[in-house]
Amino acid sequence: MSANWSNQVALITGGARGLGRATARQMAAKGAAIAINYTSRPDAAEALATELRAAGGRAITVQADVADEAAVIAMVARTEAELGPVSILVNNAGIAWAATIDTWEPKGFARLRAVNVDGTIHAIRAVVAGMRARGYGRIVNISSVAGFGTCGFPGNHFYASTKAEVNILTKRFALELGRHGITVNAVAPGFTRTDMTEGGKTPEQWAEAEAGFAKVAITGRVGEPDDIARAVTFFADPAAGWITAQVLAVDGGRMDYIAHG
Numbered sequence: 001m002s003a004n005w006s007n008q009v010a011l012i013t014g015g016a017r018g019l020g021r022a023t024a025r026q027m028a029a030k031g032a033a034i035a036i037n038y039t040s041r042p043d044a045a046e047a048l049a050t051e052l053r054a055a056g057g058r059a060i061t062v063q064a065d066v067a068d069e070a071a072v073i074a075m076v077a078r079t080e081a082e083l084g085p086v087s088i089l090v091n092n093a094g095i096a097w098a099a100t101i102d103t104w105e106p107k108g109f110a111r112l113r114a115v116n117v118d119g120t121i122h123a124i125r126a127v128v129a130g131m132r133a134r135g136y137g138r139i140v141n142i143s144s145v146a147g148f149g150t151c152g153f154p155g156n157h158f159y160a161s162t163k164a165e166v167n168i169l170t171k172r173f174a175l176e177l178g179r180h181g182i183t184v185n186a187v188a189p190g191f192t193r194t195d196m197t198e199g200g201k202t203p204e205q206w207a208e209a210e211a212g213f214a215k216v217a218i219t220g221r222v223g224e225p226d227d228i229a230r231a232v233t234f235f236a237d238p239a240a241g242w243i244t245a246q247v248l249a250v251d252g253g254r255m256d257y258i259a260h261g
Contacts, residue, residue: 004238005031009083011076013037013066013123014093016045018194019142019232022225023090024048024059026233033058035079035086037093039065058083066093066119067111069126076126085134086127088236091120091141091166096196098155109158116162117169124173128182137182138236141170142228145190145251163188167247174245183244185235190251192223218253 010027014020015036021044024034034052036059038045045061052059060082064075079086097112099105120141131137146156147163167186174184191197191213198206214221231250234240 007084008032008087008236008238009035009079009085010088010090010236011035011037011062011079011086011123011127012090012092013064013119014039015090016041016048016061018196019189019192019225019228020090020092021048022229023092023232024052026226026229027088027236028052028055028057028059030233031057032088033083035059035075035083036061037064037066037075039063039093065115066091066122067114069118069122072119072122072126076123080130085130087131087134087136088138089123089127089140090232090236091123091139092232093119094142096156096159099158100155101157103155104158112158113162113165116159117165120166120169124184128177131182132177132180135181137177137180138238138240139173139177139182139184140232140235141166141184141186142232143167143170143186143188143247145188145249145254147188147247148249170247171245178244181241183235183241185244186247187228187231187235188247188249188251189228190217190223190249190254192225192228194225216254216256217251218255221252223250223252 010032012020012024015024016038028034036045049059049061062075064071095115097108143166144163146160147167170186210222
């Protein structure tokens with residue numbers, strides 16, 4: 001595949017909002033066709049697709065719960081029928097779940113892992129045969145700095161464990177797929193302003209959270225979706241073929257987690 005964006009088809013899971021939306025905009029601006037996956041917000045997905053098409057791009061929306069393997073297979077089939085072979089997969093769909101040792105319960109953790117880990121596996125399995133056949137692919141997983149160690153944020157133990165698993169799978173899949181021209185990398189955001197992080201907070205609560213996380217970042221601020229999307233787009237670039245098995249922290253220099261062995 002030639003090293004340019006105009007013949008790329010990017011499937012972005014959880015692409016309708018937050019980090020996924022910012023990534024879709026950046027990749028579309030470079031010339032890629034975009035498949036915007038969503039689970040429960042068709043309005044947000046279609047608004048983004050309409051925006052991208054109005055700017056001259058190609059974009060569709062595809063509904064699927066990434067925890068459902070059959071739905072993911074159907075999503076990829078529809079994307080390829082309407083836009084062409086998927087050459088870029090961004091595994092952005094994810095959920096958060098706050099729990100401690102005392103409040104953990106199996107149903108909540110099962111759903112957390114089904115989306116954050118199984119969803120990543122399902123999407124990679126659905127695109128990888130075609131990528132192997134073409135000898136080309138870019139896979140970018142969205143992890144979290146929580147997956148590196150113990151962040152100073154209460155109740156994210158089990159969320160962190162799912163992101164640690166994504167980090168390990170990123171490296172193992174890179175090892176398995178590298179000989180086929182497929183790179184697999186991950187971006188690990190720090191605290192970033194998104195619908196998920198702002199959700200349920202009053203303006204006063206958000207201001208307090210933002211100030212707290214800005215204080216523990218070297219750069220003195222929280223992240224914005226475009227900060228993360230730039231890193232994702234870098235890994236997905238056709239020219240980035242000699243970069244794989246990397247997990248890149250994009251966190252403003254967070255200083256509040258324990259990551260030593």
